[in-house]
Amino acid sequence: MRLPGMNFASITAFVWNDDLRRLTGVRRAVVFVLRVAHLLFRELLGGELNLRAMSLVYTTLLSIVPLLAVSFSVLKGFGFHARLETYLFGIMLEPLGPSGADVAATIMGFVDNVKVGMLGSLGFALLIYTVVALVQKIEAAFNFVWQIDRLRSMSQRFSNYLSVITIGPALLFSAVGIAATMLNTGIAQQIAAVEPFGTLMLYAGELLPYVLICLAFTFIYILIPNTRVQFRAALVGGVLAGVLWKVTGWGFAAFIASSAKYAAIYSGFAILILLLIWMYLSWLILLVGSQIAYFVQNPKYMTLHRVEFVLSNRLREQLSLQIMYLVGYNHMHNRDPWQLDQLIEYLDMPDEPVSRMLNILVKEKFLVENIEESGTAYLPMHDVDSIRLVDILTAVRNAGESRFLSIEQLTPVTAVGKLMAEINASNETLLGARTLKDLILSMEHEDGSVDLLPAAGG
Numbered sequence: 001m002r003l004p005g006m007n008f009a010s011i012t013a014f015v016w017n018d019d020l021r022r023l024t025g026v027r028r029a030v031v032f033v034l035r036v037a038h039l040l041f042r043e044l045l046g047g048e049l050n051l052r053a054m055s056l057v058y059t060t061l062l063s064i065v066p067l068l069a070v071s072f073s074v075l076k077g078f079g080f081h082a083r084l085e086t087y088l089f090g091i092m093l094e095p096l097g098p099s100g101a102d103v104a105a106t107i108m109g110f111v112d113n114v115k116v117g118m119l120g121s122l123g124f125a126l127l128i129y130t131v132v133a134l135v136q137k138i139e140a141a142f143n144f145v146w147q148i149d150r151l152r153s154m155s156q157r158f159s160n161y162l163s164v165i166t167i168g169p170a171l172l173f174s175a176v177g178i179a180a181t182m183l184n185t186g187i188a189q190q191i192a193a194v195e196p197f198g199t200l201m202l203y204a205g206e207l208l209p210y211v212l213i214c215l216a217f218t219f220i221y222i223l224i225p226n227t228r229v230q231f232r233a234a235l236v237g238g239v240l241a242g243v244l245w246k247v248t249g250w251g252f253a254a255f256i257a258s259s260a261k262y263a264a265i266y267s268g269f270a271i272l273i274l275l276l277i278w279m280y281l282s283w284l285i286l287l288v289g290s291q292i293a294y295f296v297q298n299p300k301y302m303t304l305h306r307v308e309f310v311l312s313n314r315l316r317e318q319l320s321l322q323i324m325y326l327v328g329y330n331h332m333h334n335r336d337p338w339q340l341d342q343l344i345e346y347l348d349m350p351d352e353p354v355s356r357m358l359n360i361l362v363k364e365k366f367l368v369e370n371i372e373e374s375g376t377a378y379l380p381m382h383d384v385d386s387i388r389l390v391d392i393l394t395a396v397r398n399a400g401e402s403r404f405l406s407i408e409q410l411t412p413v414t415a416v417g418k419l420m421a422e423i424n425a426s427n428e429t430l431l432g433a434r435t436l437k438d439l440i441l442s443m444e445h446e447d448g449s450v451d452l453l454p455a456a457g458g
Contacts, residue, residue, distance in 0.1 A: 012304075020299035035302050036240070036292055044284075049291065052141040053284040060279055063134035066127050095249040095278055096256065096271065103275055135224075142225040145290045147309055147352045150359075152226050214242035217286065221293045227351050228341045233297035241289025248281055298350070309353050313397070319357050320396040321389070321439070322347065327367060328384040328436045337370065337377035357396075364395040385437040390427055392436075 015034045023031055044050070096103060139151060218238030222229050256274065295302040311319065326346070327338055338346075344354050358378060361367040368381045380387065401407070 016304045020302055032299075032302075035295070038304075039291065039295075040288055048144065049141075049284060049287045052144060053280055053287055056137060056141060056283040057276060057279045059134055059137045060283075061276075063130050066130040067134060095252040096274055103271060139224050139226060141287060142221075142290050143227075145287060146225045146227050146229075146294050147350060148226055148355070149352060150226060150355060210242060210246060213245065214239045217241045217245075217289055220286070221290050225290070229293060230297050233293045236296045237289040237291075237293030240292050241285055244289070245282065245285045248285060252278060252281065301350070309350050311353050311356075315353075316357065316396050316399075317393055319347070319349070319353065320361060320392055323354070323357060323361065323378075324366060324380075324387070324392055324436055325439055327378050328380055328387070329440050331380050332384060332437070332440055337379050339372075339375045339377050341375060343378075360396060360399045361392075364399070366392060366395070380436070383437075384440065385435050387436040388431070389434050389436065389439060390431040393427065393431075394424075 015031055015038070018031070020028065020031060020035075136151065143149070143151065214235075215238065218231075218234045221234035221237050222231065323343065326343065329335075330337055340351075340355065340358065343358075344351055347354060358367065362369055362378075365381050366387060367378045370377045370379055
């Protein structure tokens with residue numbers, strides 16, 4: 001691999017001009033790393049993730065005690081509550097130095113003062129709402145990274161969020177406890193007495209916290225965004241974010257240890273200022289890791305400037321007809337209904353435009369959502385022989401209009417109004433009474449054979 005002439009224009013062309021999907025080998029790895037480095041630098045200079053990380057710091061300050069109180073109530077049943085403060089300091093607040101232990105003790109003191117059984121129905125409901133609102137804010141930030149406008153439904157929020165908040169910490173502590181128990185067994189000690197296995201086990205024990213952090217980030221990237229995230233993409237983002245988080249923690253701890261001026265300037269508020277800065281850096285790193293996962297899964301969108309998925313009128317109309325065709329085709333041929341992930345994969349389109357079009361078609365009563373265990377499936381709301389193509393196109397063209405922003409609001413211009421009326425009439429004349437069934441049957445040949453589409457998701 002040979003770099004072109006080392007000037008700014010040629011370096012920019014080398015990094016950004018090629019589609020990452022078409023690169024292979026060392027060049028692909030180098031270009032990917034350089035793009036990630038550029039994105040990190042751009043976000044640190046004031047990108048949108050910067051603002052969202054700041055927002056999450058404020059939300060975390062308001063919600064951290066209720067969040068830990070809910071998790072604490074479950075961990076107490078498993079017998080892990082006594083170790084919560086140790087892990088809180090060791091994993092989250094260690095970069096703050098000796099003062100981090102005081103912060104952890106203070107937070108745990110607030111948590112201990114929250115008596116869930118004495119809150120009453122209203123107090124308990126507000127406690128749960130505060131926790132769900134925090135995770136909802138986190139989901140909104142992750143959805144922004146994945147360019148998704150929709151949040152989970154209210155029922156999904158409570159079920160999914162509370163499962164992660166209550167069961168997740170218990171599973172994490174259980175995994176740590178099982179690993180520690182296995183290392184203390186007689187067989188493990190006999191193996192440790194033999195070199196080089198003893199040294200390897202020692203290194204493995206020191207490496208375990210870092211592995212757990214990377215795995216925790218990985219599962220956050222899979223579970224939080226309201227879309228299907230591939231494990232490979234989440235793992236790459238989780239590993240890079242975990243390593244960056246630990247390196248930043250070391251640097252932050254070194255900064256605190258080598259600088260005493262902040263305490264002289266801010267006095268008793270110094271630890272609060274440092275806590276806010278560390279929380280901001282932690283959220284920023286977590287969001288950047290999610291951004292990396294997004295680009296690993298969607299390398300074609302890893303561009304110099306953020307890609308905005310704005311559909312043209314032509315693309316909106318064709319996308320709506322293709323979705324209706326696919327859904328109607330499977331319905332007519334008694335196939336499994338299409339789901340969102342399958343449509344995205346088949347159409348080779350980003351998540352958000354497809355979701356937006358599906359929402360329009362559902363709102364206009366052309367499609368109906370069917371909630372299944374594997375996801376949301378889509379079916380025609382009416383018989384395919386009663387859905388007129390001209391009605392689909394008209395609904396898509398009118399989507400988004402309201403009494404505040406519509407054609408009727410415009411000051412009329414006679415010539416333009418006449419022209420638009422002629423265009424609408426020509427559509428009616430061209431399509432006539434053609435229905436979705438007619439469009440589907442247009443694939444049939446004179447000999448009776450049919451060009452079959454792949455099965456949903458195929």
